[in-house]
Amino acid sequence: MSPVATPVPKPALWPIDMPLQPRPRGALWIGVAGKGGAGKSVLAGTLARVLARRGHHVLAIDSDPMPGLAHSLGVEEPEMPLLMDAAEKPAKGPWRLKSGIGPMTVVRRYTTPAPDGVRMLQLGKAGTDGLNPVNGSVNAFLGTVRRMHEAQSLRDWAIVGDLPAGPRHLAAGFSPYARIYVVVVEPTSQSAMSGRRVAKIARGPLGADVIFVASKVADAQQRRRVERLLGERVECEIPDDQAVRDAERRRVAVIDAAPQSAVVDAVQGLADIIEQRGVQSS
Amino acid sequence: MKIAVAGKGGAGKTTISGTIARALARSGHDVMAVDADVNPMLGISLGLGMDGTERLAGIRQELSESGAEDAIHEHTIDGLIERFGEDAPDGVRVVVASRVDMPDHGCLCCGVSADRLLREMEAGGRTVLGDLEAGIGVLTRMQTGSLDVVLVVANPTPKSIEVARRAAQTAVSREIRVLVVANRIAGEEDLAAIRSVLGEHEMAIVPEDAVIARADAEGVAPIDLDENAPGVRAIVAISERLVALPV
Numbered sequence: 001m002s003p004v005a006t007p008v009p010k011p012a013l014w015p016i017d018m019p020l021q022p023r024p025r026g027a028l029w030i031g032v033a034g035k036g037g038a039g040k041s042v043l044a045g046t047l048a049r050v051l052a053r054r055g056h057h058v059l060a061i062d063s064d065p066m067p068g069l070a071h072s073l074g075v076e077e078p079e080m081p082l083l084m085d086a087a088e089k090p091a092k093g094p095w096r097l098k099s100g101i102g103p104m105t106v107v108r109r110y111t112t113p114a115p116d117g118v119r120m121l122q123l124g125k126a127g128t129d130g131l132n133p134v135n136g137s138v139n140a141f142l143g144t145v146r147r148m149h150e151a152q153s154l155r156d157w158a159i160v161g162d163l164p165a166g167p168r169h170l171a172a173g174f175s176p177y178a179r180i181y182v183v184v185v186e187p188t189s190q191s192a193m194s195g196r197r198v199a200k201i202a203r204g205p206l207g208a209d210v211i212f213v214a215s216k217v218a219d220a221q222q223r224r225r226v227e228r229l230l231g232e233r234v235e236c237e238i239p240d241d242q243a244v245r246d247a248e249r250r251r252v253a254v255i256d257a258a259p260q261s262a263v264v265d266a267v268q269g270l271a272d273i274i275e276q277r278g279v280q281s282s
Numbered sequence: 283m284k285i286a287v288a289g290k291g292g293a294g295k296t297t298i299s300g301t302i303a304r305a306l307a308r309s310g311h312d313v314m315a316v317d318a319d320v321n322p323m324l325g326i327s328l329g330l331g332m333d334g335t336e337r338l339a340g341i342r343q344e345l346s347e348s349g350a351e352d353a354i355h356e357h358t359i360d361g362l363i364e365r366f367g368e369d370a371p372d373g374v375r376v377v378v379a380s381r382v383d384m385p386d387h388g389c390l391c392c393g394v395s396a397d398r399l400l401r402e403m404e405a406g407g408r409t410v411l412g413d414l415e416a417g418i419g420v421l422t423r424m425q426t427g428s429l430d431v432v433l434v435v436a437n438p439t440p441k442s443i444e445v446a447r448r449a450a451q452t453a454v455s456r457e458i459r460v461l462v463v464a465n466r467i468a469g470e471e472d473l474a475a476i477r478s479v480l481g482e483h484e485m486a487i488v489p490e491d492a493v494i495a496r497a498d499a500e501g502v503a504p505i506d507l508d509e510n511a512p513g514v515r516a517i518v519a520i521s522e523r524l525v526a527l528p529v
Contacts (some may be wrong), residue, residue, distance in 0.1 A: 010368050012470075035291060035292060036290055036291005036292040036293070036416040037290065037291050037292015037293065037437075037442075038291075038292065041441075054451050065417060065419065066290065066416075066417045066418070066441075066444075066445050066448075067445065068441075069445065126418055126419065126422060127416065127448065127451075127452075128422065128448065128451050128452040128455045129422060130417075130418070130419060130422030130423065131422075137311060164291075164416070164417065165292075165321065165415075165416040166291070166319070166320060166321030166415070166416065167290030167320065167321055167416070168320045168321070168415070171320075187499060188322075188495075188498040188499050189326055189332050189498060189499065189500065189501030190323045190326060190498060191292075192332075193323055193326070193332060193335065193336065194321055194323070197321065225499065229332075229501075245439075248439060248440055248441070249439075249440060251440060274301070
């Protein structure tokens with residue numbers, strides 16, 4: 001079946017009725033990166049919710065073609081990415097964003113509402129035919145993220161991008177909006193090597209700031225192991241927490257299932273660091 | 283024989299690929315290990331260490347930066363293996379296919395696809411083992427019958443099982459044999475979770491193993507740390523199963 005024939009209900013314009021907080025803020029535009037399985041989605045989903053509860057307008061971007069962010073945010077994954085409706089296929093040439101649709105329109109019309117007022121923008125998910133059936137959404141996604149920095153109205157937003165495993169998407173330009181990369185590293189050699197590669201691209205060609213987070217660490221020794229393997233200072237540590245595994249199994253957000261858990265606490269600490277850094281860099 | 287290893291990031295693809303490559307080499311096979319991940323780390327589980335693995339990825343990088351890429355366009359596949367490859371313990375030969383900072387699919391020098399790369403390397407009776415990128419992207423670009431078998435690695439977590447389900451479905455639709463590797467199994471409940479979704483496929487079970495975890499933490503090959511650890515033995519047993527498959 002052609003994806004064009006799939007009826008996608010036209011979503012209503014989302015009223016932006018949340019008052020902007022009057023306190024000074026930089027653009028908190030964040031990419032969450034690292035090796036597969038390191039805990040990127042849980043961190044990204046929880047961080048988005050925490051920032052929203054602090055009064056930020058939050059756009060959560062799921063750019064992983066594999067299942068990812070939705071459950072960690074506490075929302076059901078739409079069957080067909082809403083972005084399909086923002087794209088059109090001309091008689092000749094590839095899918096493109098419909099004319100006149102800018103980043104802010106995409107945010108208001110083609111994102112999924114998640115708890116605490118977070119909006120989720122989603123790249124299509126790959127099936128047995130890869131991304132072909134949802135190519136419209138991929139092109140609309142790229143067209144949007146590439147122009148995101150131009151959108152004046154997004155200047156006061158927090159953007160949290162959940163990136164796929166490894167350095168590919170950074171190198172390929174799928175997260176040009178990110179000014180800070182949160183690099184998630186487990187206490188393993190493979191995870192550390194991934195973290196180093198991601199950080200090298202983020203700091204080098206992308207000219208972004210990097211915050212290393214030690215993930216799934218059981219004790220101070222494991223945190224030191226992450227620092228030794230990385231050869232870098234870790235600014236925040238996310239403990240190994242049964243609450244995360246339980247929430248994943250139940251397909252709910254850990255911030256809803258266990259709001260008092262050590263993981264949510266740790267993400268609050270990360271949000272403090274990010275708010276401070278964002279203000280400095282703006 | 284052409285084998286590829288697929289699954290969610292962190293499921294254990296690289297650890298399983300490296301250990302199987304070493305085990306096949308020990309039993310007398312001429313093994314060509316292809317690191318087809320844009321985040322190449324197969325060297326670690328083959329026993330080259332973190333620095334050796336980073337150097338291996340660097341060879342690929344230097345070749346394109348020095349412009350030597352163009353000069354080797356017309357080389358034979360053996361010539362490419364010679365120039366890009368590195369020797370790992372037990373006589374395994376390993377190559378890194380893609381650049382870290384400029385990801386492209388497959389390609390040693392001229393953008394050949396991952397499946398063509400694996401196919402051409404098989405010449406001369408080699409056993410080719412490809413460690414694929416996380417997710418199912420490379421598999422969806424494979425042609426029908428381009429591999430003999432795909433090992434689909436699944437951990438007992440919902441996301442890992444879901445990625446494994448899509449990988450297995452993709453391989454089946456390409457008429458490629460699937461062997462699901464249920465990895466990090468700590469009990470009946472773990473196994474039941476994987477079986478409930480992937481039960482229709484052939485399956486091998488690798489138990490949760492502290493030795494493998496320690497090897498990953500230290501950046502050494504599990505088979506060098508303790509070849510008699512239950513997890514290592516289970517992976518070696520998979521290599522024996524692969525050898526027995528009709529090609």
